Amino acid sequence: MPTDIAFYTNPMSRGQIARWMLEEVGQPYDMTILDYDGTMKAADYLAINPMGKVPAIVHKGKVVTEAAAICAYLADAFPDAGLAPPVDQRADYYRWLFFAAGPVEAAVSNKSLGLTVPEGRERSMGYGSYDQTVTTLEKAVSGGQWICGDQFTAADVYVGSQVDWGLTFGTIDSRPAFEAYAARLRERPAYKRQKELDGALIAQMQKSS
Structure with a gap:
């Protein structure tokens, strides 16, 4: 249907x-x-x-x-x-969702490609430096159980995907706050369903290639 x-x-x-x-x-x-x-x-x-x-x-x-x-x-x-806080409580929701989509995505992608910001040119980049970006990301996941406190939201799906992927493939430093956050994410039933569904598709594609 x-x-x-x-x-x-x-x-x-x-x-x-x-x-x-x-x-x-x-x-x-x-x-x-x-x-x-x-x-x-x-x-x-x-x-x-x-x-x-x-x-x-x-x-x-x-x-x-x-x-x-x-x-x-x-x-x-x-x-x-x-999966979204009330409108008047969305400051952290928007802040960290767009931080992950902008500075984190750019900083991690550049680092994985071996690209570095020349010394003294940090102001020209939206993320400044990789180290500054990752330390700020650590702050985002250290304030409570989830990005918006006790409520799991869409921001956790996106920010959490960045952290989970980064830890899995070594593109984000392993830090206690990241490891604890990722462990909570991996217990989500929807996370487990996604991994099972996409994992099965990947295995099928690799088998047929």
Whole structure:
């Protein structure tokens, strides 16, 4: 039966973030798996995301791309899931969601590619330095159980994905606050479902390659 949500992904991508958020929301969705050199660059998908990358969702005709935007959108589209704080309590929610999507993403990506900011040029970069960014990220996950205190939110899905991925692949320093935060995230039923679903797809793709 058709659903209101079309999900475009590849299991070996940031699509895992969007999948986790979809599992947290608990709404049915139709999934289309795209490959990097073929269907992701085909005209019908470029009409959805001209960048030719995943993830993307289409919800009732509305296209949303970028993993952080998908997380925030789904939290608002399905408020009964309780994945966004009340509007007047969203300071930390927005602050750290966009911090992870901006400075953290850029700093970690540059470091993984061996790119460093020349000394004295930190002000030219949105994130300053890798060390400064990671220390600030540590502050974000040290204030309570979750980013917004006791309430798990879409910000935890996105920030948590950055931390979890970074610890797994060594692109973020292992620190006690990161390890404790990741351990809490990994106990989420939706996190476990996402890993099981995408893990099975990855195994299938590797077997057939």
